Amino acid sequence: MTNEALQNLISSWIPELEFSEEASQFINITVQPEQLYQLMLKLKTNNDTYFDYLFCLSGVDWEPELGVVYHLESTKHRHIVVVKVKTSDRENPTLDSVCDIWKTAEFHEREVFDFFGIKFNNHPNLKRLFLTDEWEGFPLRKDYVDEINMVIK
Amino acid sequence: MEKVLVNNNFKSEEYFINMGPQHPATHGVLRLLLTIDGEIIKKVEPDLGYIHRSIEKMSERDSYQQIVHLTDRMDYLSSHINNEAVCLTVENALQLEIPDRIKVIRTIIGELTRIASHTLWWGVMGMDVGALTTYFYGFRDREMINDIFEETCGARLTMNYNIPGGLMFDIHPNFVKRTKEFITHFRTKLPEYDRLLTGNVIFQKRMKGVGMLSKEDAISFGASGPVGRGSGYSCDVRKHHPYSALDKVTFKEILKTEGDSFARYQVRIEEMWESMSIIEQLIDNIPEGDHQVTTNAVIKLPKGEFYQKVETARGELGVYVISTGTKNPYRIKFRSPGFSNLSLLNHIAVGGKIGDLVASMATLDLVIPDIDR
Numbered sequence: 214m215t216n217e218a219l220q221n222l223i224s225s226w227i228p229e230l231e232f233s234e235e236a237s238q239f240i241n242i243t244v245q246p247e248q249l250y251q252l253m254l255k256l257k258t259n260n261d262t263y264f265d266y267l268f269c270l271s272g273v274d275w276e277p278e279l280g281v282v283y284h285l286e287s288t289k290h291r292h293i294v295v296v297k298v299k300t301s302d303r304e305n306p307t308l309d310s311v312c313d314i315w316k317t318a319e320f321h322e323r324e325v326f327d328f329f330g331i332k333f334n335n336h337p338n339l340k341r342l343f344l345t346d347e348w349e350g351f352p353l354r355k356d357y358v359d360e361i362n363m364v365i366k
Numbered sequence: 367m368e369k370v371l372v373n374n375n376f377k378s379e380e381y382f383i384n385m386g387p388q389h390p391a392t393h394g395v396l397r398l399l400l401t402i403d404g405e406i407i408k409k410v411e412p413d414l415g416y417i418h419r420s421i422e423k424m425s426e427r428d429s430y431q432q433i434v435h436l437t438d439r440m441d442y443l444s445s446h447i448n449n450e451a452v453c454l455t456v457e458n459a460l461q462l463e464i465p466d467r468i469k470v471i472r473t474i475i476g477e478l479t480r481i482a483s484h485t486l487w488w489g490v491m492g493m494d495v496g497a498l499t500t501y502f503y504g505f506r507d508r509e510m511i512n513d514i515f516e517e518t519c520g521a522r523l524t525m526n527y528n529i530p531g532g533l534m535f536d537i538h539p540n541f542v543k544r545t546k547e548f549i550t551h552f553r554t555k556l557p558e559y560d561r562l563l564t565g566n567v568i569f570q571k572r573m574k575g576v577g578m579l580s581k582e583d584a585i586s587f588g589a590s591g592p593v594g595r596g597s598g599y600s601c602d603v604r605k606h607h608p609y610s611a612l613d614k615v616t617f618k619e620i621l622k623t624e625g626d627s628f629a630r631y632q633v634r635i636e637e638m639w640e641s642m643s644i645i646e647q648l649i650d651n652i653p654e655g656d657h658q659v660t661t662n663a664v665i666k667l668p669k670g671e672f673y674q675k676v677e678t679a680r681g682e683l684g685v686y687v688i689s690t691g692t693k694n695p696y697r698i699k700f701r702s703p704g705f706s707n708l709s710l711l712n713h714i715a716v717g718g719k720i721g722d723l724v725a726s727m728a729t730l731d732l733v734i735p736d737i738d739r
Contacts, residue, residue: 237672271699284686288601316710317709342415343414
């Protein structure tokens with residue numbers, strides 16, 4: 214499916230979605246946290262989109278928002294879409310987990326929780342993955358300070 | 367058969383053991399927390415982070431030329447391909463036109479890297495399941511590739527041969543001759559691998575039907591590389607999103623539908639034949655020209671987001687760059703194949719025995735720095 218047809222189809226499900234194609238080779242969708250799970254489930258289960266392969270899940274600190282970027286590909290149609298979700302709550306950021314849609318998300322979401330402190334609702338095993346449990350702060354946030362170990366140029 | 371009297375009064379009890387981080391079968395510092403009942407595995411929980419260096423955070427303060435050098439510390443057996451991934455991302459973002467000579471050399475060295483990685487995997491995998499000789503066979507052949515790399519790149523492990531805009535140096539005058547010698551040599555040696563190990567009954571019994579992974583699960587867990595293809599999932603980035611000179615060559619994507627450890631084993635063995643064929647198609651026709659395109663000393667990517675996939679020896683490596691137009695990336699994410707492949711270990715190991723876990727893990731071909739980026 215072409216990017217344009219994809220955009221028309223996806224925007225017919227949830228009208229509030231924001232699309233942008235500039236400065237990226239893929240079609241980008243920005244979704245509100247409340248509609249994230251609903252959109253993701255639809256992207257996976259609809260036969261025309263059928264995004265069954267979550268190939269990249271990255272946490273991003275956009276300052277001041279925190280968020281997650283999902284790169285999805287369909288192994289049937291071979292089209293790619295990028296979904297972004299942002300939350301402005303830095304104290305207690307919470308998003309819905311997608312690990313019952315794609316099993317790979319379980320590890321990736323733990324990595325995001327470890328480095329960005331974003332909590333995921335309904336995640337079966339949400340705890341630190343790389344760092345120790347007593348680690349303070351979330352290192353990949355832009356405001357993380359570690360004067361001893363970090364070399365700033 | 368005579369009936370054996372068994373004392374059924376013993377109670378079954380679950381308990382917990384620790385495997386690693388220094389266990390030889392985990393190939394590095396991977397720690398697995400196993401919940402077992404007798405010898406049956408109930409749960410496998412990886413404990414990661416022993417060698418996490420936070421390459422993604424370091425990259426946020428580095429220039430794009432510097433980031434290339436960090437990437438071969440991730441999956442050190444595919445270091446050349448990792449370097450290529452970052453270089454391709456930068457070149458695509460800058461819309462640099464890369465001459466064919468660079469593309470062809472990159473593809474040849476990439477496939478040599480794949481063969482080197484697979485021979486090493488074959489050696490240590492055999493050792494994991496009790497066949498010591500394989501280790502020496504694998505390292506003997508890998509040594510020849512390392513010598514070729516040493517002559518051209520000056521390094522044997524962390525290559526640093528790619529730079530944004532081309533190659534650090536031109537290829538050594540002996541490169542073509544020695545690569546051809548290697549292919550001739552390896553075409554006679556690879557059948558020995560089959561004679562030594564593939565047909566061995568003990569080996570087959572340890573591999574067949576062990577670590578079953580269905581195609582649906584492979585996709586859902588984000589498996590890639592030989593792990594995905596062993597389950598019949600067509601996931602070769604070289605086929606679906608060709609880069610460098612891979613669109614000019616013909617090769618077969620190896621697919622097996624069994625989904626067990628033996629299928630993953632066969633995929634890698636047959637992939638080495640395909641890699642040799644790719645090199646043979648290119649090695650006599652390396653175009654003339656420069657080995658570098660001039661770039662600015664300080665590379666600034668335009669504002670935007672860039673994603674590049676490549677196929678390393680372990681599977682799909684993705685580089686995701688968010689740029690704000692400065693000389694450093696705002697955020698860079700490395701989607702490493704090993705991380706996703708490790709996440710399915712619990713799924714394929716539960717219900718099996720500890721010995722089967724070792725066999726499954728060996729055919730996942732994990733490189734720990736790739737997981738602990």
